[in-house]
Amino acid sequence: MNDAKKAIEPKKVYLYAKSHLTSSMIIGLGFVVIGFFVEATSLGFGILIIALGLLRGRLEVVRLYDSHSEIKIAPVGARWFIKDSSITGVKETPKLLILTVAQGDKAVVRKIPIKIFSEEDQKSLIEHYMSLAAS
Numbered sequence: 001m002n003d004a005k006k007a008i009e010p011k012k013v014y015l016y017a018k019s020h021l022t023s024s025m026i027i028g029l030g031f032v033v034i035g036f037f038v039e040a041t042s043l044g045f046g047i048l049i050i051a052l053g054l055l056r057g058r059l060e061v062v063r064l065y066d067s068h069s070e071i072k073i074a075p076v077g078a079r080w081f082i083k084d085s086s087i088t089g090v091k092e093t094p095k096l097l098i099l100t101v102a103q104g105d106k107a108v109v110r111k112i113p114i115k116i117f118s119e120e121d122q123k124s125l126i127e128h129y130m131s132l133a134a135s
Contacts, residue, residue: 010063016056017118024053090133
């Protein structure tokens with residue numbers, strides 16, 4: 001592998017926990033079944049939920065690089081580019097990891113729903129951002 005390609009590969013990638021994907025597939029399948037037997041509009045909702053679940057399954061939510069992070073919460077959402085040096089504060093709540101990021105002359109708050117990750121990934125991600133805010 002050449003050095004240029006190696007330099008742009010993430011050090012660590014965090015994906016949605018499999019339990020969240022399974023639950024969305026079950027809910028989508030339920031809507032599809034209801035759509036066949038009760039109401040046709042439920043069929044469309046079921047297919048949409050299943051499609052979004054499949055997209056989320058492939059989504060790299062957080063990518064950690066040597067000097068920055070990239071965060072993308074939803075398949076059709078924007079990707080946040082956060083320099084490690086611009087993180088000024090980190091707060092952990094039971095459901096969110098809240099990052100305070102300096103952008104230009106103002107502070108921007110970025111909220112990451114921490115419960116979408118596995119417990120191991122939650123701990124690792126929190127430790128990573130806490131260490132960046134402390135430095």
